[in-house]
Amino acid sequence: MKKFSVVIAGGGSTFTPGIVMMLLDNKDRFPLRSLRLYDNDAERQGVLGEALAILLKEQAPDVEFLYTTDPEVAFTDTDFCMAHIRVGKYAMREQDEKIPLKHGVIGQETCGPGGLAYGMRSISGMMEIIDHMERYSPNCWMLNYSNPAAIVAEACRVLRPNSKVLNICDMPVGTLRRMSQIIGKQPKELDVRYFGLNHFGWWTSVKDKEGNEYIDQIRDYVAENGYLTQVEVDTQHMDESWQATHKKAKDLLEVDNRFLPNTYLKYYLFPDEEVAHSNADYTRANEVMAGREKTVFDAARKIVANGTAENSDFHIDSHASFIVDLARAIAFNTHERMVMIVENNGAIANFPDDAMVEVPCIVGSDGPEPLAQGRIPAFHQTLMYQQVMVEKMTVEAFIEGSYQKMWQALTLSKTVPSAKVAKELLDDLIEVNGDFWPELK
Amino acid sequence: MKKFSVVIAGGGSTFTPGIVMMLLDNKDRFPLRSLRLYDNDAERQGVLGEALAILLKEQAPDVEFLYTTDPEVAFTDTDFCMAHIRVGKYAMREQDEKIPLKHGVIGQETCGPGGLAYGMRSISGMMEIIDHMERYSPNCWMLNYSNPAAIVAEACRVLRPNSKVLNICDMPVGTLRRMSQIIGKQPKELDVRYFGLNHFGWWTSVKDKEGNEYIDQIRDYVAENGYLTQVEVDTQHMDESWQATHKKAKDLLEVDNRFLPNTYLKYYLFPDEEVAHSNADYTRANEVMAGREKTVFDAARKIVANGTAENSDFHIDSHASFIVDLARAIAFNTHERMVMIVENNGAIANFPDDAMVEVPCIVGSDGPEPLAQGRIPAFHQTLMYQQVMVEKMTVEAFIEGSYQKMWQALTLSKTVPSAKVAKELLDDLIEVNGDFWPELK
Numbered sequence: 001m002k003k004f005s006v007v008i009a010g011g012g013s014t015f016t017p018g019i020v021m022m023l024l025d026n027k028d029r030f031p032l033r034s035l036r037l038y039d040n041d042a043e044r045q046g047v048l049g050e051a052l053a054i055l056l057k058e059q060a061p062d063v064e065f066l067y068t069t070d071p072e073v074a075f076t077d078t079d080f081c082m083a084h085i086r087v088g089k090y091a092m093r094e095q096d097e098k099i100p101l102k103h104g105v106i107g108q109e110t111c112g113p114g115g116l117a118y119g120m121r122s123i124s125g126m127m128e129i130i131d132h133m134e135r136y137s138p139n140c141w142m143l144n145y146s147n148p149a150a151i152v153a154e155a156c157r158v159l160r161p162n163s164k165v166l167n168i169c170d171m172p173v174g175t176l177r178r179m180s181q182i183i184g185k186q187p188k189e190l191d192v193r194y195f196g197l198n199h200f201g202w203w204t205s206v207k208d209k210e211g212n213e214y215i216d217q218i219r220d221y222v223a224e225n226g227y228l229t230q231v232e233v234d235t236q237h238m239d240e241s242w243q244a245t246h247k248k249a250k251d252l253l254e255v256d257n258r259f260l261p262n263t264y265l266k267y268y269l270f271p272d273e274e275v276a277h278s279n280a281d282y283t284r285a286n287e288v289m290a291g292r293e294k295t296v297f298d299a300a301r302k303i304v305a306n307g308t309a310e311n312s313d314f315h316i317d318s319h320a321s322f323i324v325d326l327a328r329a330i331a332f333n334t335h336e337r338m339v340m341i342v343e344n345n346g347a348i349a350n351f352p353d354d355a356m357v358e359v360p361c362i363v364g365s366d367g368p369e370p371l372a373q374g375r376i377p378a379f380h381q382t383l384m385y386q387q388v389m390v391e392k393m394t395v396e397a398f399i400e401g402s403y404q405k406m407w408q409a410l411t412l413s414k415t416v417p418s419a420k421v422a423k424e425l426l427d428d429l430i431e432v433n434g435d436f437w438p439e440l441k
Numbered sequence: 442m443k444k445f446s447v448v449i450a451g452g453g454s455t456f457t458p459g460i461v462m463m464l465l466d467n468k469d470r471f472p473l474r475s476l477r478l479y480d481n482d483a484e485r486q487g488v489l490g491e492a493l494a495i496l497l498k499e500q501a502p503d504v505e506f507l508y509t510t511d512p513e514v515a516f517t518d519t520d521f522c523m524a525h526i527r528v529g530k531y532a533m534r535e536q537d538e539k540i541p542l543k544h545g546v547i548g549q550e551t552c553g554p555g556g557l558a559y560g561m562r563s564i565s566g567m568m569e570i571i572d573h574m575e576r577y578s579p580n581c582w583m584l585n586y587s588n589p590a591a592i593v594a595e596a597c598r599v600l601r602p603n604s605k606v607l608n609i610c611d612m613p614v615g616t617l618r619r620m621s622q623i624i625g626k627q628p629k630e631l632d633v634r635y636f637g638l639n640h641f642g643w644w645t646s647v648k649d650k651e652g653n654e655y656i657d658q659i660r661d662y663v664a665e666n667g668y669l670t671q672v673e674v675d676t677q678h679m680d681e682s683w684q685a686t687h688k689k690a691k692d693l694l695e696v697d698n699r700f701l702p703n704t705y706l707k708y709y710l711f712p713d714e715e716v717a718h719s720n721a722d723y724t725r726a727n728e729v730m731a732g733r734e735k736t737v738f739d740a741a742r743k744i745v746a747n748g749t750a751e752n753s754d755f756h757i758d759s760h761a762s763f764i765v766d767l768a769r770a771i772a773f774n775t776h777e778r779m780v781m782i783v784e785n786n787g788a789i790a791n792f793p794d795d796a797m798v799e800v801p802c803i804v805g806s807d808g809p810e811p812l813a814q815g816r817i818p819a820f821h822q823t824l825m826y827q828q829v830m831v832e833k834m835t836v837e838a839f840i841e842g843s844y845q846k847m848w849q850a851l852t853l854s855k856t857v858p859s860a861k862v863a864k865e866l867l868d869d870l871i872e873v874n875g876d877f878w879p880e881l882k
Binding site: 251255256269270271272273378379381382383385386389392393396404405407408411412417418419420421 | 820822826
């Protein structure tokens with residue numbers, strides 16, 4: 001079988017070790033010849049890189065491994081770029097969460113003003129990596145799961161329309177896993193129909209390979225329990241805030257019980273409750289910094305200190321194996337069915353052609369072929385339209401450096417109560433984001 | 442010149458005397474042969490009817506006058522039906538205003554949950570009057586300025602698509618009068634371009650008959666003063682709450698300074714400020730009941746007591762003469778240019794064809810021909826889309842008797858912070874509206 005050269009952009013991410021281990025675990029179906037980490041923060045990446053070098057040497061000595069801040073080294077002779085960058089790191093995520101909360105507005109990584117702020121920070125970084133990739137490996141595909149995926153995907157559509165960028169999110173994968181547990185199946189046994197934007201969508205069908213429909217059964221369960229299952233296997237999604245999120249799907253279903261909702265919709269439909277339950281002094285970013293970030297970097301330092309990765313505290317991120325499915329689909333033309341973020345072009349019939357939507361696609365060597373989802377109801381369509389226009393105007397504000405447009409984008413957001421609050425938010429966000437944002441005039 | 446038979450539906454309205462006097466004042470350009478009042482509240486209409494009978498006998502003995510609760514009497518041999526009904530009267534308007542405020546939401550006659558509640562009350566009444574009109578005078582035109590005009594117009598589009606109903610609002614007329622004062626012109630000297638929904642739009646051009654553009658001059662003035670002019674001639678619009686409304690246009694212009702905003706946009710863009718300045722114990726309905734309603738009915742009783750309308754306290758509503766312009770346009774094919782509420786069908790290029798929009802039209806014997814306004818910017822289009830879908834779903838909820846759809850309509854509204862608040866509002870509105878609303882299941 002052909003062997004592949006992979007670069008992970010955002011090598012210093014807390015997710016990198018788990019994904020590297022997942023790649024090694026999947027070597028039989030996705031053979032590696034080279035694995036590289038790329039980041040613009042040498043020190044942070046260095047900690048993980050040094051540990052992973054030890055791990056690779058022990059567990060996969062046949063795979064060439066290196067970590068670098070030099071794009072030429074990183075991106076030369078590369079087949080796939082896996083991108084999970086976080087411009088501004090958790091320190092800025094903390095601001096994304098806390099500044100809105102200060103104004104009584106949802107403070108969240110990807111939803112609401114925090115997501116828009118994060119989007120404004122991410123666009124330049126993403127374009128830079130795409131440009132590196134195209135310069136040094138013109139045939140390379142980017143498997144992009146960087147947040148905020150909706151804005152990043154729209155920016156790619158507008159600024160790099162011809163680039164080989166595949167935008168995908170793990171949320172539909174994660175929720176499908178929960179659904180499969182609810183009905184006693186494996187995710188791989190199920191095919192879904194789904195429409196939405198990233199972090200903003202609904203499942204309309206969940207069938208097994210024989211064509212049996214399970215959506216009613218799942219809906220009955222979610223109406224009682226949300227997506228909280230008895231088989232809570234995913235450690236990341238097990239902590240209290242994630243449990244509450246999965247439970248909340250019950251309330252989302254009440255607002256419209258035709259389809260199964262993406263849990264992120266709670267930020268748009270129940271922002272008041274979410275704000276009331278938030279602690280503006282200690283947000284998810286603080287949890288992650290004190291939790292996963294510390295654990296992962298401590299584990300890396302321990303490996304380096306011990307000189308071995310045996311009995312390490314790195315944990316395999318086996319749920320990220322959808323990335324391997326995606327790479328395989330491209331590499332081997334598998335025609336895997338996957339929910340991806342693509343330009344609409346009619347996939348959702350009553351939605352703008354030029355919107356980046358999340359729908360099931362058949363993925364082959366040329367990329368995704370979206371499966372048409374037909375017309376969607378007015379309620380869902382209107383919520384999605386409002387949100388997609390916020391995302392589009394944010395990207396336009398970035399490109400034009402327009403204060404007015406960014407103010408208007410915030411004003412349009414379902415999460416922001418008024419133009420007055422939008423302006424106060426914007427002024428605060430400009431201040432803390434400094435040079436991470438383009439200058440807005 | 443031909444003489445016309447006119448019926449006023451909502452004869453018991455506080456606006457009726459002023460409009461009757463306006464009609465008499467315009468008799469030279471719109472001759473009357475018959476004037477009738479129609480209402481389903483005999484007692485209320487009777488007070489005004491008795492007084493107006495005296496007034497007509499003195500001032501226009503040649504005009505047949507009567508007031509009735511019998512549709513056959515009212516609508517037989519009628520050329521124009523002027524409709525300004527208010528289902529539930531001011532007592533229910535008070536509820537429309539106070540219930541949302543109780544939940545921290547805009548409490549207003551036509552905007553936000555109050556407007557939707559009023560819409561749900563009004564549809565049956567409007568359809569009933571249209572049916573009377575068509576039954577007894579199939580060639581009659583309805584000149585409809587009943588609020589909430591957006592929802593009433595959408596209901597007419599869906600339920601009576603072929604009826605001769607002309608939907609028009611006095612707000613664009615009133616604001617144009619202010620603009621004309623700002624630039625030292627008369628309203629009749631000016632032609633506007635405008636796009637929006639009812640109580641939700643923007644002027645894009647204000648030209649004189651020679652084609653000179655005044656929008657920049659007006660914008661500079663509004664950026665300083667809002668629409669508050671030195672020539673405050675309109676008594677209804679002179680009280681404190683209206684002054685604040687006209688001033689507020691200054692802030693609306695700041696959010697987007699390309700076009701001149703309709704003042705009602707403040708309820709959607711600055712709802713938090715509006716709620717903060719509202720008194721939930723004494724709203725506009727209370728002002729009107731203690732003010733205009735008392736004044737008008739006292740004046741009527743005085744006329745009856747005196748047996749003469751000489752030196753009466755009825756005031757002519759000369760600003761309502763746009764209704765005569767509209768009737769004349771139909772009657773005499775004048776091709777008057779008027780801002781009306783019509784089915785879009787491309788008049789706003791990037792807006793749904795089946796939306797009821799407010800745009801300038803050329804009005805002739807067959808009704809309005811909308812003037813195409815082209816494409817509108819994303820910010821305005823998205824705000825309008827959200828709002829028009831709220832209005833459409835309200836009409837659908839009415840037709841289907843759907844609790845779920847009404848909950849969703851409220852949830853979609855820019856004025857409502859969450860699905861939770863939407864549900865609480867809906868349950869309260871259902872309770873106070875009782876039989877005024879269809880049963881929602």
